[in-house]
Amino acid sequence: MxxxxxxxxxxxxxxxxxxxxxxxxxxxxxxxxxxxxxxxxxxxxxxxxxxxxxxxxxxxxxxxxxxxxxxxxxxxxxxxxxxxxxxxxxxxxxxxxxxxxxxxxxxxxxxxxxxxxxxxxxxxxxxxxxxxxxxxxxxxxxxxxxxxxxxxxxxxxxxxxxxxxxxxxxxxxxxxxxxxxxxxxxxxxxxxxxxxxxxxxxTTTPAFAPVLTKLTDVKLKPSGSVYGEGNGLTLNVSDDPVDFTVGVNLKELPAAWQQPAFLAQHLQVRLPNGQASLVPNSVRPLTEDEQSGQPVLAPYTHVLRLRVSKLASPTATLSVALPxxxxxxxxxxxxxxxxxxxxxxxxxxxxxxxxxxQSYPTPLAPVFTVQLPIKKD
Incomplete structure (x- = not known):
């Protein structure tokens, strides 16, 4: 350089x-x-x-x-x-x-x-x-x-x-x-x-995955009918929405973009043939104690909660992007x-x-996009 x-x-x-x-x-x-x-x-x-x-x-x-x-x-x-x-x-x-x-x-x-x-x-x-x-x-x-x-x-x-x-x-x-x-x-x-x-x-595609088990913090545990299947999820939203935690590694982002307020404002959650959203006030960085004390969280810098309240098709792909x-x-x-x-x-x-x-196309390409396959139970 x-x-x-x-x-x-x-x-x-x-x-x-x-x-x-x-x-x-x-x-x-x-x-x-x-x-x-x-x-x-x-x-x-x-x-x-x-x-x-x-x-x-x-x-x-x-x-x-x-x-x-x-x-x-x-x-x-x-x-x-x-x-x-x-x-x-x-x-x-x-x-x-x-x-x-x-x-x-x-x-x-x-x-x-x-x-x-x-x-x-x-x-x-x-x-x-x-x-x-x-x-x-x-x-x-x-x-x-x-x-x-x-x-x-x-x-x-x-x-x-x-x-x-x-x-x-x-x-x-x-x-x-x-x-x-x-x-x-x-x-x-x-x-x-x-x-x-x-x-x-x-950035390169960050490490991203649902975190459902081996969690000591009750606030991070899933709510509703949801279980993991490989890198995807199977869930039932027929009665109540399903909330679950995902981990994501954002160490490549500028420091200002790693702040919870920035992420909460800019992250976009999409689910074709369904309805998904970011749970309010759920984005936060992980502490070193959390990363070292809970191996399931070690690959990530941040956690956030996603809510799926509707899924019309048998399968779909949920995406989280930072425009x-x-x-x-x-x-x-x-x-x-x-x-x-x-x-x-x-x-x-x-x-x-x-x-x-003006040296870039309109709209600008996303900073990153991560995806999560979902099946309907």
Whole structure:
């Protein structure tokens, strides 16, 4: 995998030289921790590090990149326009086969002002490998105190101004094969910010099965006439609905997507020729004690309860899917058409991510789908 840090005049204010009396900026703390985790994590192999300046990305050692984040560099480059920067990163050898982590403020200030009107199209063209190679893009948004010269996209009434600790946004993009992006987001990007957007993310089919016996928690035991038969179930719903617990391994999902509230809101349960649903407030992660103390639960990270209240045909297939969420609401809140006055918003962020979203078909493919054969008793 490769990490790319844009180091232009517009980024330098995130990384002032610190000291005992000068606390690190949020950028320095967060990105310093991310670089360290990337360097030491067993989930990452073949690490490479680059600075994105006013030419092609320049390879540097881990220690050099860490020094830049700590503020131990005197001169920043002029910078590269956003579409060209992304195009340069994704045109590098092996880019479609690996994870590329891009750290930048993603401010787009083209030399040709007419390019502003084509922002989504320019982004879509620059990340062509995303659609051609069916790659995923994860976007994480954060703010940090900024000390130095701020270069807005909108140059009037001031082409630049000096900031002294005002907070402005920066972003981390993770681009690559969907399963690798999912793993990096879940295992390496510790304590990721709340502002997250994922495009084209898919995982391998997770371990998934009904759990009916050898359970010590009475709340997990089935209710109604149901028994297991291989990987499927046989049940009788002629009088009352049947509730049962299933285990699922969601370790490949980003941490935010493993939260019960997110799963309860987004999981879709379908049963052709029948009626099935997710029991309210039933999605929860398993504790280590539950996994170790009940071997039947060991393969899973989460449990949830399913309810079958109607089954018209002798056999059917129940499915549980996680649809890919569309562009989240925070993107609009963090977008502006005039960034001349610094704020926690980025010029044209919604247009930038519109270009990303347009690189994928409509509707987006599900993140995963699991299935369970059912027979009518």
């Amino acid at each position: 490769s990490v790319f840090l844009e180091y232009s005049g517009g980024m330098r204010g995130f990384v002032p030289r610190g000291g005992a009396d000068k606390p690190a900026t949020e950028f320095q703390r967060r990105i310093g921790a991310l670089l360290t985790e990337t360097q030491v994590s067993g989930a990452v192999a073949n690490r490479k590090y680059y600075l994105c300046e006013n030419a092609a990305p320049r390879a540097v050692q881990f220690a050099q990149l860490r020094d830049v984040v700590q503020g131990e560099v005197n001169q920043a480059a002029l910078g590269t326009e956003l579409p060209q920067m992304l195009e340069g990163i994704l045109s590098m050898p092996q880019a479609p086969q690996q994870v590329s982590v891009v750290i930048s403020d993603f401010i787009y200030g083209p030399a040709r002002k007419s390019d502003f009107s084509q922002l989504p199209n320019l982004i879509r063209t620059s990340i062509a490998p995303v659609s051609q190679q069916q790659l995923a893009v994860a976007v994480f948004g954060e703010t940090s105190k900024f000390y130095g010269t701020y270069h807005p996209a909108v140059k009037t009434p001031m082409a630049k101004r000096t900031l002294n600790g005002e907070k402005v946004p920066y972003y981390v993009w993770v681009i690559g094969p969907p399963a690798l992006v999912a793993r990096y987001s879940a295992e390496v990007f510790k304590n990721a910010p709340v502002q997250q957007a994922f495009f084209g993310l898919k 890919a969420p569309e562009t989240p609401e925070w993107v609009a809140a963090w977008s502006t058409s005039n960034d001349n006055t610094p704020a926690s918003r980025t010029f044209g962020l919604d247009q930038i991510l519109a270009g990303v979203r």
